Amino acid sequence: MLTMSSEAAASPEAAPPTVNKPSRAPSLLRAAGLIALVTIFSKMLGFVRDWGIMYVYGTSVITDAYYAAFQLPAFAIVLLGGLGGPFHTATVAVFSRLIKDNEAPSERARLLASTFITLTSIVFTGLSIITLIFARPIMGLILSGGKPELVDMAAYQLQIMSPCILAGGMVGILYGLSNIYNCFFWPSMSPVAMSLTIMVGLLLFPNDNTGVVLAWATLAGGILQVVMQLPEFFRQKFTLKPSLDYKAPEISQAGELLLPATVGTTIGQLVTYVDMFFAASLGAGGWSAVTLSNRLVQLPLGVLQTALLVPIFPRFSRAAAEGNFEEIKRNFKTGVVSLWLISIPLLVLMMIYTEPMIRLIFQHGRFDANATRLVSMALVFQAFQIIPYFARDSITRVFYAFHDSKTPLMVGLFAIFTKAVLNWLLVFHFNLGVGGITFAITLVTFINMILLGLLSKKHIQDLGFREMVGPFLKLMAAGALMAGATYGTHHLAIMGMMPLLKGASPLVVQYLPILTASLAGMAVYVTAAWGLRVEEVSYLQKRLLKRA
Secondary structure (H helix, E strand, C coil), X not given: CCCCCCCCCXXXXXXXCCCCCCCXXXXXXXXXXXXHHHHHHHHXXXXXXXXXXXXXXXXXXXHHHHHHHCHHHHHHHHHHCCCCCHHHHHHXXXXXXXXXXCCCCCHHHHHHHHHHHHHHHHHHHHHHHHHHHCHHHHHHHHCCCCCHHHHHHHHHHHHHHCCHHHHHHHHXXXXXXXXXXXXXXXXXXXXXXXXXXXXXXXXXXXXXXXXXHHHHHHHHHHHHHHHHHHHHHHHCCCCCCCCCCCCCHHHHHHHHHHHHHHHHHHHHHHHHHHHHHHHHCCCCCHXXXXXXXXXXXXXXXXXXHHHHHHHHHHHHHHHHHHCCHHHHHHHXXXXXXXXXXXXHHHHHHHXXXXXXXXXXXXXXXXXXXXXXXXXXXXXXXXXXXXXXXXXXXXXXXXXXXXXXXXXXXXXXXXXXXXXXXXXXXXXXXXXXXXXXXXXHHHHHHHHHHHHHHHHHHHCCCCCCHHHHHHHHHHHHHHXXXXXXXXXXXXXXXXXXXXXXXXXXXXXXXXXXXXXXXXXXXXXXXXXXXXXXXXXXXXXXXXXXXXXX
8 A cells, every 4th residue: 555745845855954953844735735746656656556466467366365465464564554553643642742843852752762663573573473373374264265275375475474564563653753753755655665566576477376476575565665764764863772661651651542543453454354254255356356446445535535634643633732622623624624525526436437447447468357347346335435434534533632542442343343244234135245345344434433423522522523514515516516417428428529539449439428528527516616615625726826
């Protein structure tokens, strides 16, 4: 999973400020914009990587095995150690209070950072060894509904990738320390390493029939992600010298935040294993289709979410420490509504053009028409996750800002049971297949958003939900107008262009009307949102014009 971005030209990356002199922190929009640019690059490279995997292997037992085996390493390096994950979040929450205004870290802060890294390395090394030894029983349990060939292949790949677990714990702390110093570039760019190593592996060994190339390339990418963070880490005068000052109150504070958040993230991963269990019974390609659908949804969501939440979380944390609830409310409302504003058109286009776009992009090599059908079905049912996704994750960050990770943990526990029941109903009772699994993902995201919103009152009485209802309804109305305009323009474009496209390639004949209709629909959406006076439209317009 690729990620994020940076402080480009006029930022610490281009002209590094002296660490011991205070420097003005970048504006939220500036940081978000820079992060978005690098995240887009990262995500697009990840998209090319997934395209390459599908081209070489298709949706097959090999890809089912790889995506199943990768879940544990991905859990460590993407969920636990990734940007916004528990280790990144705990590091920012604790050390942002010890390091103010880009000051050089005190001896105390350096010692605590070394202790945090040392303890994490010990624990995650142990987990890596356990995974290496017990890979076969682990995959046998998760894929109990699958064939022995699938289990054996996944177990061998998991053994190869097991050191990625150690890399995950390390990289999350390094990300957090860099972000405190308003350095977003290398944390944002490092996930590119994994995509690049996998792409190189596919180019060098295109005839691999075991998936081993994918496993070794993933391991190389995980190690490279850690290495890329070290220059900035050392530049800020931190050290990797082992330290075990585990009795420090700050370490206890980090643990109090980290343990429930890690358990909560683990629970979220258990939901994935529930999905894998049901997908294993759907035959070859089922889990690959669910995984690819999730990655296609995460392509825009990851860019937008990361661009907002990485620069905004330290502000949540500091505002919570100062008791400035209005600041939290303002940032929360502006951020979520702005993300809805940008993402609702994507939802409309996903709903209308899923299958032709999957066919255009992926139906090459070993990715056949059946794979297109499977992935399209999965994606249509998951597309509506866009609506609750941003609100759920933003509310979760508010809980973390108040050092409360127990509440998201309890909500996550409830999600496991709910997801299993929904999977059973939708996959077997309603016979939706892979679509049942992804539709259950959407429903669970809605349920989690509602529960977290209700429970947030224990910390902040008003997060601004009532003020968000009006903008949301206006944006949905604009989305409905866009859908109508897209449908209408598509049919008109087909009738008007057919005489002009005689002799053109089938690709042009099919996709030129889609492109025309999509652009027309987007124009209607922007006009409608502006006409309905959604505040965030003017806000983004003014800020973007100012930057331009």
